[in-house]
Amino acid sequence: MTSEPVTHKLMLHFPKCECEKPIIYHLVKDYDLVVNVFRAKVTPEEEGYLVLDVTGTEADIDRAMDYVKTFNVQVNFTGKGVIRDEEKCTHCGYCIPYCPTKALHLSDDASREVAYNEADCIECLACIRVCPYGACTSAF
Amino acid sequence: MKTYEQINDRIESGKAVVLTADEIMDYVDKKGLDAAAEEVDVVTTATFGPMCSSGCFLNFGHSKPKIRMSEAWIEDVLVYTGLAAVDVYLGATQLRHGDPANMYPPGEFRYGGGHVIEDLIAGKTLQLFALSYGTDCYPLRELRTYFTINDLNQATMVNPRNCYQNYNVAINCSDKTIYTYMGQLEPNCKNANYCSAGQLSPLLNDPLYDTIGVGTRVWLAGAQGHVYAEGTQHAGACERTEGGVPTGGAGTLALTGDMKQMQPEFVRGVSFRGYGISLAVGVGVPIPILNADILKRTCVRDRDILAPVTDYSHDYPQKTGKILKQVSYEQLRSGEIEIDGKKVNVGSLSSYYKALEIANLLADEIRRGDFQLTAPIAPLPKNVPMKSMIQRAKP
Numbered sequence: 001m002t003s004e005p006v007t008h009k010l011m012l013h014f015p016k017c018e019c020e021k022p023i024i025y026h027l028v029k030d031y032d033l034v035v036n037v038f039r040a041k042v043t044p045e046e047e048g049y050l051v052l053d054v055t056g057t058e059a060d061i062d063r064a065m066d067y068v069k070t071f072n073v074q075v076n077f078t079g080k081g082v083i084r085d086e087e088k089c090t091h092c093g094y095c096i097p098y099c100p101t102k103a104l105h106l107s108d109d110a111s112r113e114v115a116y117n118e119a120d121c122i123e124c125l126a127c128i129r130v131c132p133y134g135a136c137t138s139a140f
Numbered sequence: 141m142k143t144y145e146q147i148n149d150r151i152e153s154g155k156a157v158v159l160t161a162d163e164i165m166d167y168v169d170k171k172g173l174d175a176a177a178e179e180v181d182v183v184t185t186a187t188f189g190p191m192c193s194s195g196c197f198l199n200f201g202h203s204k205p206k207i208r209m210s211e212a213w214i215e216d217v218l219v220y221t222g223l224a225a226v227d228v229y230l231g232a233t234q235l236r237h238g239d240p241a242n243m244y245p246p247g248e249f250r251y252g253g254g255h256v257i258e259d260l261i262a263g264k265t266l267q268l269f270a271l272s273y274g275t276d277c278y279p280l281r282e283l284r285t286y287f288t289i290n291d292l293n294q295a296t297m298v299n300p301r302n303c304y305q306n307y308n309v310a311i312n313c314s315d316k317t318i319y320t321y322m323g324q325l326e327p328n329c330k331n332a333n334y335c336s337a338g339q340l341s342p343l344l345n346d347p348l349y350d351t352i353g354v355g356t357r358v359w360l361a362g363a364q365g366h367v368y369a370e371g372t373q374h375a376g377a378c379e380r381t382e383g384g385v386p387t388g389g390a391g392t393l394a395l396t397g398d399m400k401q402m403q404p405e406f407v408r409g410v411s412f413r414g415y416g417i418s419l420a421v422g423v424g425v426p427i428p429i430l431n432a433d434i435l436k437r438t439c440v441r442d443r444d445i446l447a448p449v450t451d452y453s454h455d456y457p458q459k460t461g462k463i464l465k466q467v468s469y470e471q472l473r474s475g476e477i478e479i480d481g482k483k484v485n486v487g488s489l490s491s492y493y494k495a496l497e498i499a500n501l502l503a504d505e506i507r508r509g510d511f512q513l514t515a516p517i518a519p520l521p522k523n524v525p526m527k528s529m530i531q532r533a534k535p
Contacts, residue, residue: 090188090408090420091493094323096475097331097485109473112492130324132190132410132489133420134250 007055011076014048031064084116088135098126144515147181156181158506160499165439177432185345186498187337189490190410190418193301194232199293208278212270232419246319246414254419255409260289262404295399301371305343305390309334314453319414335489338442338469342425345438347384353516359424359502361406365397375526387446424502442469
């Protein structure tokens, strides 16, 4: 296992009653991870979730995830909470100017098909608000 | 020179030469106009976008005992019952009962008339709730039942206004976000939206209404429908380029078709945040190449079609008539236009991708001999301008 730092995008799902623990603090302090939070909903007495990048060595990330799982937190490595439903999308292209990272873009000029590159999505949720057809939704 | 009969004979024998309005320009450039006019029988055009002026007439058949519905809702969306006993009209922009609309702006408008129409065509089971005052011949006072489109006697779509020949480009010059039927417009001209299939759009390929008129058979969301009248707000008298292409709104078509023959992917409910509900419908219109002039006009390109950029924060609602500038569809499709020296991101409400799919589906139907062309029984008026409302004091 390499000691080079790597970045993983993760989605953490917190069950009820685990929301009040300072888990992210320990990721930084005890496992030497750099965290970058994209979305979070951490409400006491309710379920919560976090979408974040963690940067560190593979070994530290693995140890950190083992630690996280001890709180019954689910770890999702695919990471993205924004889902685009291909069936519902009409490829009008209305969403494109609202997408700040061009994750939603035209695949080519001739067909004008709208494509979604999940890796570029920063989950600002602008597409969910603007799509007239409800093609973009959030997993949360 | 060709006639409708000659073209239909060729369609019937499976020999018709059919191209889409997206392909025809390069074909004519290669072959030459006169040779291509001899060869090509039909050019297919299409559009897919929100058409607020849409709805449908439904007939439920009679309950036992019978009811003369005086108020009715489908999936809690009010339908118009000022018709015969079990006939209703469902409008695309009708909100669902209890929708808070823009009470807490911007409203979401998640479900309304357009979505009921989409669900009907998708074959879903829907709830009908109806009330009546009761009569001797129609005694039932209240009814709740569940139905699909297959249970109905008739389900007829009507689009009193469809296929707008050309349209505004919407922009917002104010300092706060606005929510319009042209979408969400960011302040200080940050973005602009347009809504046309441009060079693929039906009336931009027949700008002087030589072949498209009342009675023209069209492809309406997969069904064979027809133009039943000029569309509402049809205004053939307008500014045009040398090629006859209008530089603003201009002509419209009123369309109708059998919803039982329609495909759900081409009829979609639309929710415009902060504005309301609409319906997106796919339309394909064949243009018979009767002569070289008609062919030449189908060769229009996005760069030759101009649309007026209009400020929807002031000039549109206040009806000042002011236009910021004219831009071409080629510029719009590049995703960026320039307003007052500033770059503005551009989005589209009309799907060129779907329009292209429809133009190809229609072309295939014609090539297979499954879609015959019809000559108009009346032309669309060319010289009628658009009237404004006159707001009078009581005479």
